[in-house]
Amino acid sequence: MVSKKVTIINPTGLHLRPAGLLCNEAMRFDSHVSFNSKGNVTANAKSVLSVLAACVKWGDEIEIVCEGPDEVEALEAVTKLIESGMEG
Numbered sequence: 299m300v301s302k303k304v305t306i307i308n309p310t311g312l313h314l315r316p317a318g319l320l321c322n323e324a325m326r327f328d329s330h331v332s333f334n335s336k337g338n339v340t341a342n343a344k345s346v347l348s349v350l351a352a353c354v355k356w357g358d359e360i361e362i363v364c365e366g367p368d369e370v371e372a373l374e375a376v377t378k379l380i381e382s383g384m385e386g
Contacts, residue, residue, distance in 0.1 A: 299363065299365040299369065300369050300373045301362060301363040302373055303359055303360070303361045304362060306356055306358050306360065306380065307380075307381070308384040311353075311356050312354040312384075314350065316384040317349040319384050320343055320349055320376065320384070321343065321349060323376055324344045324372065325344050327364070327371065328366050328367050329366025329367060329369045330342075330364070330366055331343040331362070331363075331364050331376060333362045334361045335352045335360045336358060336359075339351075343376065364376070
């Protein structure tokens with residue numbers, strides 16, 4: 299298992315379009331990809347509904363957690379996407 303904390307810099311947070319981008323990126327990997335946000339909410343990064351339900355806003359810090367055969371690559375890719383501002 300690997301994890302990393304990142305801050306959401308997308309002005310709209312993880313709303314529909316950014317949530318879709320995040321899910322598409324996470325689904326490229328065999329590893330389980332999730333994140334923990336404020337209030338101990340854990341979301342499955344491969345589920346748009348789960349990501350939206352976490353209500354992540356601009357400026358929130360989340361901890362991405364990846365576990366599986368390609369966990370390092372998954373963490374790097376998802377982190378890179380979030381740190382880019384979710385511009386795809």
